[in-house]
Structure formats: C-alpha cells, structure tokens
Amino acid sequence: MHLAYPAVLAVLLFCIGLYGVLARRNAILVLMSVELMLNAVNLNLVAFDVWLRDTLHAGQALTLFTIAIAAAEIGIGLAIVLMVYRNRGTSDVDRLRDTAERPGDDGPGGGPDRPTAPADREEKAEAAA
Amino acid sequence: MTPAAPQGFLSPTGVEVAFVLVGLATLGAALVSVTTRRLVHAALWLVVALGGVAVEYLLLTAEFIAWVQVLIYVGSVVVLLLFGLMLTKAPIGPSPDADSGNRWIALGVAGLAAATLGWVVLDAFRTAWIDLDGPVQGSTRVTGDMLFRHWVLPFEALSVLLLAALVGAIVLSRKDPRATGDTAAPGSRGADGTEDPEGTR
Amino acid sequence: MTTTTLAVLVPLLPFLGAAAGLLLGRTAPGFVRPLAVLPTLAAAGLAVAVAVRQGGGPAVEASTELTPTGSVPVDLALYVDGFAALVAVLVGVVAACVQIYSTAYLRDDPRYPSYAALVSLFTSAMLLVVYSGDLMVLLVGWEVMGICSYFLVGHYWETPEARAASLKAFLVTKLGDVPFLIGLFALASAAGTFRITGVLGAVAAGTIEHPTLVALLLLAGVAGKSAQFPLHTWLPDAMAGPTPVSALIHAATMVAAGVYLVARLLPLFAASAAAMTVLAAMAAVTMVGSGLAALAQDDIKRVLAYSTIGQLGYMTGALAVGDRGAAVFHLLSHGAFKAVLFLAAGVVIHAAGTNSLAAMSRMSGLARRVPDAFWTMTVALLALAAIPPFAGFFSKEAVLVAAEHAALDGSGAVPAAAGWTVLVAGLATALLTAAYAARLWLRTFRGRGAEAPDHGRQPLAMTSVLWVLAVPSLAFGLAYGALPEWFDGRALTPTLTTAVLGTGAALVGGLVTYAAWRHATAPAARPPAGAVTAHPGEAPAVSAAADPTDPGRLLLGPLHRSAAEGFRVDALYSALFVRPVRAGARLVSFLDREVVDAYVRGSGTGARLLGAAVRRAQTGNVQTYLGALLAGSVAVAVLAVVLSHTNAGS
Numbered sequence: 019m020h021l022a023y024p025a026v027l028a029v030l031l032f033c034i035g036l037y038g039v040l041a042r043r044n045a046i047l048v049l050m051s052v053e054l055m056l057n058a059v060n061l062n063l064v065a066f067d068v069w070l071r072d073t074l075h076a077g078q079a080l081t082l083f084t085i086a087i088a089a090a091e092i093g094i095g096l097a098i099v100l101m102v103y104r105n106r107g108t109s110d111v112d113r114l115r116d117t118a119e120r121p122g123d124d125g126p127g128g129g130p131d132r133p134t135a136p137a138d139r140e141e142k143a144e145a146a147a
Numbered sequence: 148m149t150p151a152a153p154q155g156f157l158s159p160t161g162v163e164v165a166f167v168l169v170g171l172a173t174l175g176a177a178l179v180s181v182t183t184r185r186l187v188h189a190a191l192w193l194v195v196a197l198g199g200v201a202v203e204y205l206l207l208t209a210e211f212i213a214w215v216q217v218l219i220y221v222g223s224v225v226v227l228l229l230f231g232l233m234l235t236k237a238p239i240g241p242s243p244d245a246d247s248g249n250r251w252i253a254l255g256v257a258g259l260a261a262a263t264l265g266w267v268v269l270d271a272f273r274t275a276w277i278d279l280d281g282p283v284q285g286s287t288r289v290t291g292d293m294l295f296r297h298w299v300l301p302f303e304a305l306s307v308l309l310l311a312a313l314v315g316a317i318v319l320s321r322k323d324p325r326a327t328g329d330t331a332a333p334g335s336r337g338a339d340g341t342e343d344p345e346g347t348r
Numbered sequence: 349m350t351t352t353t354l355a356v357l358v359p360l361l362p363f364l365g366a367a368a369g370l371l372l373g374r375t376a377p378g379f380v381r382p383l384a385v386l387p388t389l390a391a392a393g394l395a396v397a398v399a400v401r402q403g404g405g406p407a408v409e410a411s412t413e414l415t416p417t418g419s420v421p422v423d424l425a426l427y428v429d430g431f432a433a434l435v436a437v438l439v440g441v442v443a444a445c446v447q448i449y450s451t452a453y454l455r456d457d458p459r460y461p462s463y464a465a466l467v468s469l470f471t472s473a474m475l476l477v478v479y480s481g482d483l484m485v486l487l488v489g490w491e492v493m494g495i496c497s498y499f500l501v502g503h504y505w506e507t508p509e510a511r512a513a514s515l516k517a518f519l520v521t522k523l524g525d526v527p528f529l530i531g532l533f534a535l536a537s538a539a540g541t542f543r544i545t546g547v548l549g550a551v552a553a554g555t556i557e558h559p560t561l562v563a564l565l566l567l568a569g570v571a572g573k574s575a576q577f578p579l580h581t582w583l584p585d586a587m588a589g590p591t592p593v594s595a596l597i598h599a600a601t602m603v604a605a606g607v608y609l610v611a612r613l614l615p616l617f618a619a620s621a622a623a624m625t626v627l628a629a630m631a632a633v634t635m636v637g638s639g640l641a642a643l644a645q646d647d648i649k650r651v652l653a654y655s656t657i658g659q660l661g662y663m664t665g666a667l668a669v670g671d672r673g674a675a676v677f678h679l680l681s682h683g684a685f686k687a688v689l690f691l692a693a694g695v696v697i698h699a700a701g702t703n704s705l706a707a708m709s710r711m712s713g714l715a716r717r718v719p720d721a722f723w724t725m726t727v728a729l730l731a732l733a734a735i736p737p738f739a740g741f742f743s744k745e746a747v748l749v750a751a752e753h754a755a756l757d758g759s760g761a762v763p764a765a766a767g768w769t770v771l772v773a774g775l776a777t778a779l780l781t782a783a784y785a786a787r788l789w790l791r792t793f794r795g796r797g798a799e800a801p802d803h804g805r806q807p808l809a810m811t812s813v814l815w816v817l818a819v820p821s822l823a824f825g826l827a828y829g830a831l832p833e834w835f836d837g838r839a840l841t842p843t844l845t846t847a848v849l850g851t852g853a854a855l856v857g858g859l860v861t862y863a864a865w866r867h868a869t870a871p872a873a874r875p876p877a878g879a880v881t882a883h884p885g886e887a888p889a890v891s892a893a894a895d896p897t898d899p900g901r902l903l904l905g906p907l908h909r910s911a912a913e914g915f916r917v918d919a920l921y922s923a924l925f926v927r928p929v930r931a932g933a934r935l936v937s938f939l940d941r942e943v944v945d946a947y948v949r950g951s952g953t954g955a956r957l958l959g960a961a962v963r964r965a966q967t968g969n970v971q972t973y974l975g976a977l978l979a980g981s982v983a984v985a986v987l988a989v990v991l992s993h994t995n996a997g998s
Contacts, residue, residue, distance in 0.1 A: 019163050020163060021272045024207065027174070033260050035181070036260055041181070041246050042245065043247040044245060046231045047181075054196065065207055075289065083301065087305070088220075090311075092224050109235045117970075
C-alpha cells in the first residue's frame, strides 16, 4: 500500500482537529478536537511502524501509550472543565479572559466584555491546588 | 525508497481502495464533528471518525491497536465527553454560537498547515510503499510479546501516570463541603492529597 | 610624649570631639557641652605645650605616607615652625573661648549640639591647615573650613538673610578655591611634591617655571578665604550667623587661613614681582575701601566685619612687602582683639536687643549695663585703632616699618612701588580705623536717650572669656622683642617715624570723629530721640540713613550712601555675574523643558501608542493566542523546508 495514503489522511485529520481547537467555543468540543489530533498522530505512528517493520514495534507501543495518556488527559480535562463550569457558569473558552488587560488598567484599548466573576480567585486557587 | 515495488503510483489494490474509502468517511465524520452546531451530534460524529480510524488500523494490520482504539475511545472517551456535555448543561438542539469569532483565522491556519504538511509529506513519501504481505505486524500476540518484553518499564510508569490522573480528576471534580467560597481550603486540600486515593478505593 | 605626638593630637582632639558631638548630640544632651568645650580646651593646652617645646627653634617635621597615590605623592606631613606653633596657640585659645562663650550665648538654642560640633570641626580643620606640611592635606582642612562656614553662617536658616549669606560665603570662597586648586596642582607638578618644604626648596632652586601664574592662581583662593578685594563681599553678609561664629571666623580661623598660607609660601610669591605688586594693590584697595565702608555701616557687626577686612588688608600688605613676621604678628594680635570685639559685641547686642548703632545711640547707660563688655571692648577698640601701648599698635607698626623699609630701600624682590602703596594705604587706613573705632565706641556707649533695658547680669561664661582675651589685646604687643626669634628673625620693633606717623593719623582720626560726633549730636539733643519715637517700626538701615547724629555721615559726606552699601560691589557682581548666570539658567531650563523633554515625552508617547497597539492583541482569548502561535510555527516550518530545499538545490 502506498505510504502516502495513511500519511495524508493523518495530515488532514490533524488539520481538522486543529481547526476544531481554534474555532470551537465549547471547551468540551475543543477537547474532542484534541482527540482528533491525537488520533492523527496515532495513525501516523502505526503506519510508519508497519512500513519500517520495526522489530521493537516502537510505533505501536507508543500508540498504546498515547491512547492511555489521552484517556488520562480527557479525564483531567473534563474535570477542569467541569470545575470551571461550576465556578463560572460557562464552559466557553472565549469568555474565560482573565489574562486580558482590564479596561480600568491604563490608557485606551480596554479589553472586550467579560463575565464579572467574584469566584475568579477561587477558581485560580483551585486550579493551582 | 522501495525500488522493488511492483506497483505504479496509480494502481490501487483492494486494500488501498478500502483504505481510501474509509479514510474519506473518517475525514467527513471529523469535519462534521468540528463544524456541526449540535453539540451532542458532534460527539456522535466523533464516534464515527474514531471508529474509522480503528478500521484504518485494522487495514494496516495493527489489530490490537484497533481494538484498543474501539475500546478506549469509542467506549470510554466519547462516553466521558457525553457526560461532560451533559454535566455542563449543553443544549440539545442547535446552538448558533458553537463557533467562536475567530473561526476564519482558525480556518486559515488549518488550511495553511494542511497545505504545508500535505506538500511536505507527499514530497517526502511519494515513492514509499508499505509491504502488507509479510508477517503480521500488530497481532495481539506480537503486541503482547513486544510490550512485555521490551516496554515493561514504560508500561509500569504509564500505570502510575494513570493512577495520578485518576486521583487528580477526582480531586478536581470533588465538591468540598468545607470550602464553598473559602479561599483557604484549596491549599489544605492539596496538602492532604495523599489521603484521597484511600478514600476512592 | 614627643612634640610630634602632641602636635598630632592638637587637630585630632577637636575632630574627635566634633564626631562624638554629632553622634551623641541627640541621644545624650548632657554630654554636649563637655564634648564641645573640653576637647577644644585640651587642644589649646596642647598647642601651648607644642609652642613651648618648639620654642622658636628649628621646625618639627614628621611625615608618613599612607598609600601611594599616583605620580605626586600625598603625605600626612606635619610641619611645626614658629609661625605654625603661635598661630595654633591663637586658634586653640580663641576657639576654646568661643566654645565657652557659646555655651552661654546659645544655651536655649535647640540646634546647639550640631552647632558646637561644627565649631569643633571648624577648629580642627584650621589646626590641620596650620600644622600640615603637605599642601593636599592643607587643602582638606581648607575645604572643610569652607563647608563648616557654610553651615555655621546658615545656623539661623529660618531667616532668608542667613540662607543667602551662607550660600554666598560658600560660593564666593569656592569661586576662589577653583583657581587655588589649579594653582596647587601646577605648583605640585612643577615641584614634584606636595610637601611645603619641597615646594619651597624648588622655589629656592628656581625650578618653578611660571611663578607669577601659580602665585596669582593661589592668590585667588587666598583672596576668597581671607576676604580680600574683590572676593570680600561674603564676609559682611556672613554676619547673619551667630556672633561667636563671627568671632571664630574673623579672629582665628577662616580668614586667617589665607594669610597664613601666603606666609608659609611667601618665597613663592616673592619670586614674582608681579604677584607682589598685585598683592600690594589688593591690600591697599581692601584696606582703604573697607575703612570707608566701615565708617558708614549701621550694624555693629558689619562695622566689625569691614574692620576685619581692613586688618586682613594690613596682613596682606605686610606679605606684599615680603615681611611675613609682621603679617603673622598682626594676625596674632588681631586675632586676640577681634575675638574680644565680636564676643563683646555679642554681649552688647544681647543687652541692647538690637544690632543697630543708630538704635544704640538712642540708649543711655549701656556701658553700665554691661561693664565687662564695655571695658574689654574699649581695650580692644584701642588696640584696633593702634593706640600705644596696646597690641594693635606694635603689630601695625611692624607692618608699617616693613612697608617703609621696602619703599625706601627697594630691596631685591619687593618692588618699591609695592612698598609705597602699602605704606600710604596703611597710614590712610590707620586714620580711618581710628575714626570708625571711635565712632563705634561713641555710638554704642555714649548714646543719649532712654535708659537701656536691664536684662540682668550677663552669664559668667560670656564675660570671663572677654577678660581672658582682653589680656593679650592689651599686652601682647610688648612681646615684639621676643617674637622675631620665632619668625624669620627680622626685627619687629617700631621706628620713630612710622610710630609718629601712624599714631598721629590714628589720633587725628579719633579726634576728628569725636568733634564730628559732638557737632552732630549737639542739635539733635534738643529734640531728644524724636526719630526713635516717630519711626519705631522702620528698618534699621533706613533709619540709619536718616539719622543725623551719625558722625560717619558728616565725615563721609556724599560718599556715605555708597559706602554704606559697600561701594555697590554686590550690585556690580549682581549685574556682572548673577544676572547673566540667571539668564543662562533660564535658557538651559527652557531648553531642557521644551527641547530635551520633548524627546523624552515623544518617546513616552510613542511607547504608549505602541503599547495601545499591542494591547489590542491582548484579548485574553486563548484560541487567538493559539492560532497565532500555530500560524507562526507553520510559517517557520515552511521557511525551514524552503531553506533546506534551496540549500539542497544549490
């Protein structure tokens, strides 16, 4: 089989995932897109493992590991998203703008509106914990 | 790279045809998954896409990976995602604001990345062929052999990582009855994190 | 202890006292007075001991080099000859008297601790100047004196006059110090050493290339420090400081330093006839001008200040005719009687409650209120007017004899013109000195009008030092026979011609003043003290100008007004220097504000605009950041691929 097929498939899958990460508003949809990207990488790993006929099967082993780590990641990620949702009442990525400059800080160009969240600090502290 | 390759560039075998078709279905499902406005549908289309990838694994003779893919992703990850959607009160119907304002930037970046990577990959592997007729690469036996012969230590380390992730997820999502609005609580909770695994078992 | 150890202790003790006073001043107020008086007193005693041991014999020398300091070595050198020993005794005694006097004079002053410490430091610096055998170490003491005078003159810094006077004293003396420093470097580089003995050896060997230039440069510093024309203007204004400080500055320390330095380096000046002529002209102008100005002043302390300038003119005159023995002799006797004058003036001011002579002339019985001050001041004024047998007579005679000697013999280094200048100016000044001394005495103690207010007895600390210092004013002149062996060996004995001329001039001056005073007060006696009651609130200067009983007014005639203003030297300086400098400062300020700051503001605005532009990217939206990041990485990847392709292709 031509190697370009799985490789190009992986590239396209990756870029679709990339688009999803950048364009989706809901944090859970972002996580889904991340899964797509991970799968693209896994596909690459398997394809090259098969192509190179590696005696250690490093590609397949790494694929397994990646799947395990992805599972862990989705668990932690969902937990974080849930907590953010609990504290903020939303899980929209583009409304979590604590890193933006406040309008009262200095000068013109104040940032766009953001939810005034008294629980900001608590959320940060929880994330740190 | 494989000069002994008997095929031409456009002489598809049966496996290749199947691969391309399944690949197209996978891409389509993924595309719908990242563009649909119904959040739950997105998760379901993701199932299709991940399943398609599992089929591709099978076609690449990596059967163990394929079943793991089905098991983990389709079986658990997507279920988890659905739970997440449910817990964050995601609307069932179409939600018009599913895409954020910078989708055009995202489209540009993704398109550019696709063009670049595609160009590079095609340029690099134009003449590379996978020989699928040799000994099976990814049967369960082979995988188990290599996993427990060569990759035992990383495997064990990975299990520790999974445990840590498990504990972390529990700690993060647990509602602390003492610390509703109390800023001092998170620190203390992080300090006695060692007792949480005991509590979860 | 060796003489060297004693001599080292002399400047060191007041310095340690000053340091301790500054450190303990706030925490332990009980120690301040002992710390102020005792070290100075001990230094005076040690200075006497050093003088006794030195005994006019060969100079005591010692030196140590702490560390190499480059091309010309700077040594911690000690050089005590007869001049140094005697001047140190004067400095020590006057400083001790001033410290004792100050304990009473400033007993209620909240800033007494720092004042006493600064006086000690001042004394220490002067003693360092006196004993130092190295020009660089001498310069250290010289500059420390400058800064101490700044602080002490500005002691009452709440008043604008004191602030202005302290700044003026500092700036004017510094104006002289800059050429002085350059002169020192020129001298040291020509002589290859900062040691005074080495410099004098180089002068004797004739290796100094431009003695005139060096001497004139040094002369600028001396003129600033010793208040010689044209840098004398700071001294009358320095009266804004406390009276004991005036006594210290005028009698023993600051102004004496310049004369003392020239006396030490006299061979250098004598090597240049031009420098001597300049010195003589400077002395003559200073003497006569200050005498005239003193005759017109109303403030008792300003009269004394101008008299100091005049007496310093005598000293520089003596130096100009090449007789440093006479100069230092006059320095010593002047130190004694000028200290008495200032300290007694302080007592009188306390008693009268005013500085103004015009106001004092409308008080009767001031002499009965302060008998100690009256008698000591009388003695000191007689010494100032050079009436025999008081100290001033002998020292002034020594100067006049030296001038006559130079004028008639025209010996060697000293031009005859310098001698004649000094002689004539000295005689004229003797007349003027007697005149203003008589005027001061008459106006202060022979006033008519209301009874002077009674402030009770003056403290013993203030009156006792007056008598201590009055003794040398009275009798120091009789030591003229013993002094030459301490100095260069030239006789200081008065000669008949100059004695008759000088004393005659003094008597004429005194008598004419008395006659004028009688003439002026006779009509004024009929409406008694009308001016006072009519204008009680007016400023003293105005009422003095309008005061018809002033004999100085009668004597000076049309000159009076300009003399009262110090011949408008200040106004001239204001027009020549102050205004151009102010205009330049305004120009610089304008340039700074409008030109330099424009760049600064421009860069600030630019940075702000740039920040505003960059801030627009700072939306807080993580996806935007991520998008930018990935776009960038794609661009880098493309670049890498393209580059590798072109490299591989080429």
